[in-house]
Amino acid sequence: MAENKKIRFAVVGCGHIGKCHVEMIYGNAESELVALCDEKPQSELGIENYGVNFFQSIEELLFADLNLDVINICTPNGLHADQASLVLDKGIHVVIEKPIGLSTEKCQKVIDKSVANGKHVFAVMQNRYSPPSIWIKEVIEQKILGNIFMVQLNCYWNRDSRYYKVGGWKGTQELDGGTLYTQFSHFIDIMYWLFGDIENIQGRFSDFMHKDSTDFEDSGIVSFDFKLGGMGSLNYSTAIATQNLESSITIIGENGSVKIGGQYMNEVEICNIEGYKMPKLPDANPPNDYGKYKGSAANHHYIIQNVIDTLKGRTNVTTNAEEGLKVVDIIERIYQKR
Ligand SMILES: NC(=O)c1ccc[n+]([C@@H]2O[C@H](COP(=O)([O-])OP(=O)(O)OC[C@H]3O[C@@H](n4cnc5c(N)ncnc54)[C@H](O)[C@@H]3O)[C@@H](O)[C@H]2O)c1
Numbered sequence: 001m002a003e004n005k006k007i008r009f010a011v012v013g014c015g016h017i018g019k020c021h022v023e024m025i026y027g028n029a030e031s032e033l034v035a036l037c038d039e040k041p042q043s044e045l046g047i048e049n050y051g052v053n054f055f056q057s058i059e060e061l062l063f064a065d066l067n068l069d070v071i072n073i074c075t076p077n078g079l080h081a082d083q084a085s086l087v088l089d090k091g092i093h094v095v096i097e098k099p100i101g102l103s104t105e106k107c108q109k110v111i112d113k114s115v116a117n118g119k120h121v122f123a124v125m126q127n128r129y130s131p132p133s134i135w136i137k138e139v140i141e142q143k144i145l146g147n148i149f150m151v152q153l154n155c156y157w158n159r160d161s162r163y164y165k166v167g168g169w170k171g172t173q174e175l176d177g178g179t180l181y182t183q184f185s186h187f188i189d190i191m192y193w194l195f196g197d198i199e200n201i202q203g204r205f206s207d208f209m210h211k212d213s214t215d216f217e218d219s220g221i222v223s224f225d226f227k228l229g230g231m232g233s234l235n236y237s238t239a240i241a242t243q244n245l246e247s248s249i250t251i252i253g254e255n256g257s258v259k260i261g262g263q264y265m266n267e268v269e270i271c272n273i274e275g276y277k278m279p280k281l282p283d284a285n286p287p288n289d290y291g292k293y294k295g296s297a298a299n300h301h302y303i304i305q306n307v308i309d310t311l312k313g314r315t316n317v318t319t320n321a322e323e324g325l326k327v328v329d330i331i332e333r334i335y336q337k338r
Helices: 014-028 058-063 077-089 104-117 132-139 185-195 300-311 321-335
Strands: 009-014 031-037 054-056 070-073 093-096 122-123 148-156 198-206 217-228 231-235 246-253 256-261 266-274 287-290 294-295
Touching: 009 014, 009 058, 009 300, 014 031, 014 070, 031 058, 054 058, 054 231, 058 077, 070 077, 077 093, 077 104, 077 148, 093 300, 104 122, 104 321, 122 300, 122 321, 132 266, 132 300, 148 185, 148 300, 185 231, 185 246, 246 287
Parallel strands: 009 031, 009 070, 031 054, 070 093, 093 122, 148 231
Antiparallel strands: 148 246, 198 217, 217 231, 246 256, 256 266, 287 294
């Protein structure tokens, strides 16, 4: 692709996170926002008028032949894989919000379509761009902590009836899929990115606060072994009263220990490694703001830049479809224990 060509984007699903994609595309000098698509009429979306084409179905958007380079799928989870498959079959690269699908079978179909059509899949796992994530990835890769003995992931957020609206997709089995898909897949991705795959999964699950508002558990205690050595646990809940408590990872290694905490794994709280001085990290971006509900890191501009850089041959996809599938595979195997 020519170095000076603007990358032509369309966004499907213009809700909370879709608007964020739109802003990041609009604000990047190397990209061009060409079209928007949402099943709701544009007047109901509260979205700025960017003076671009608007479509009420992905089929109409694809039929319009707008010479698009990339389509960003920002619809409910349960629609991602099928919509991404349509995009790839049209010969267009696709950015897929997390999770890339709600079953490994559907994610595999996305990978097959990507290969068959020679088009990229960019999975959105923007927490990988947070300074503590970049730092700990290097620490693990350089074996500074030595062998890894134990990893504990704690994800405790508040999601109450103001989040799970009657008639909405959040909380439904078919379109949401579960707490681990919608709230905590970023943290499972970071764990997988650092330590690889898991096995010997055991779990206990409970629904403390969401019996009337969701189809699934709100809390769980999960334990497992890492295939590369060491054992781990994941404790999670959306039944935390009033506000998010934390998303943290504690790593116990042969040479020391690290804890990265904060509400969304944004602060290195402890770094105690023999003979190692931690560098000063840049400040993490604030979380995405959903009013009362703080979410994951506001790093979507890195995702859009990664798409541009990849298509212009400057770099590679940060989170590819195979990695997107692995996160879904891990969650699927955890949920088989419910
Ligand atoms: N990366 C992150 O940090 C992050 C943060 C929040 C949400 N997400 C993901 O983004 C996706 C959207 O979440 P949200 O919070 O923006 O939800 P939302 O409900 O605010 O927005 C979803 C939009 O999709 C539209 N839609 C539904 N079905 C459609 C269809 N068939 N065709 C076109 N449009 C359709 C809805 O009308 C709505 O406007 C989810 O998959 C979620 O997991 C990711």
